[in-house]
Amino acid sequence: MASGQNPKLVAGNWKMNGTRSFLDMVAELRVGAAGGIADTDLLVCPPATLLAAVATALEGSSIGAGGQDCHAKESGAFTGDVSAEMIADCGATHVIVGHSERRQYHGEDDAAVAAKMQAAHRAGLVAIACVGETQDQREAGKALDVVRKQVAALLDDSVTGANTCIAYEPVWAIGTGLTPTVADVAEMHTAIRETIAATIGADEAAQVRLLYGGSVKPANARELMAATDVDGALVGGASLVAADFLAIARACRA
Numbered sequence: 001m002a003s004g005q006n007p008k009l010v011a012g013n014w015k016m017n018g019t020r021s022f023l024d025m026v027a028e029l030r031v032g033a034a035g036g037i038a039d040t041d042l043l044v045c046p047p048a049t050l051l052a053a054v055a056t057a058l059e060g061s062s063i064g065a066g067g068q069d070c071h072a073k074e075s076g077a078f079t080g081d082v083s084a085e086m087i088a089d090c091g092a093t094h095v096i097v098g099h100s101e102r103r104q105y106h107g108e109d110d111a112a113v114a115a116k117m118q119a120a121h122r123a124g125l126v127a128i129a130c131v132g133e134t135q136d137q138r139e140a141g142k143a144l145d146v147v148r149k150q151v152a153a154l155l156d157d158s159v160t161g162a163n164t165c166i167a168y169e170p171v172w173a174i175g176t177g178l179t180p181t182v183a184d185v186a187e188m189h190t191a192i193r194e195t196i197a198a199t200i201g202a203d204e205a206a207q208v209r210l211l212y213g214g215s216v217k218p219a220n221a222r223e224l225m226a227a228t229d230v231d232g233a234l235v236g237g238a239s240l241v242a243a244d245f246l247a248i249a250r251a252c253r254a
């Protein structure tokens with residue numbers, strides 16, 4: 001379960017940002033990542049409106065495309081929603097589920113997130129499932145318990161290292177410029193891996209990539225990515241600037 005055994009994944013979550021003009025930035029990323037960056041896998045998660053265009057623009061490159069959310073069902077009368085199968089049909093390989101902004105603004109609970117994760121797997125996508133404590137929960141000394149419970153709620157024996165990543169994103173670190181200490185990140189990631197191991201066994205759990213997210217920037221990426229049990233980053237704001245996103249990927253070099 002040591003850090004460093006999985007290739008790193010740096011995923012950019014654009015959130016509700018981006019119009020077609022952002023395809024220029026994608027072209028810049030493609031050029032910047034040509035030839036690969038230090039064994040690091042790169043993924044761009046644009047809004048659903050751009051997913052097909054971004055996936056097409058990245059075809060044949062070393063960068064993948066992913067969705068930001070999916071509905072649990074394959075199709076049906078769910079106005080405004082997008083299924084995991086639709087995301088796969090766009091040419092995407094991954095989908096984020098259970099981001100704290102979905103939990104907060106759309107009332108998604110652990111059961112809803114687990115259903116979305118199952119949907120991602122049904123569609124052949126890698127689920128990037130997000131967990132993380134609020135500031136109040138951390139201050140009350142409950143961060144580890146809260147996150148362990150969130151992770152356990154997502155797991156069943158269909159979870160593998162190939163079909164699932166877990167992103168630890170402390171809610172208080174998202175978009176604030178604040179980050180936990182490296183020791184806190186390492187402690188949490190180790191606890192997450194132990195929780196996964198309890199369901200799917202230590203060997204498989206070792207291969208589940210654990211991403212850290214929350215105010216990852218070029219300036220702090222190197223030390224965060226070197227922490228024990230950190231297999232990559234889920235990047236918000238800094239993923240909107242090609243040079244910053246590429247700098248974060250380069251910082252994964254051990």
Ligand SMILES: O=C(CO)COP(=O)(O)O
Nearest residue numbers: 013174175214215236237
């Ligand atoms: O929520 C995040 C990624 O999913 C993190 O966002 P920031 O990198 O902007 O803090």
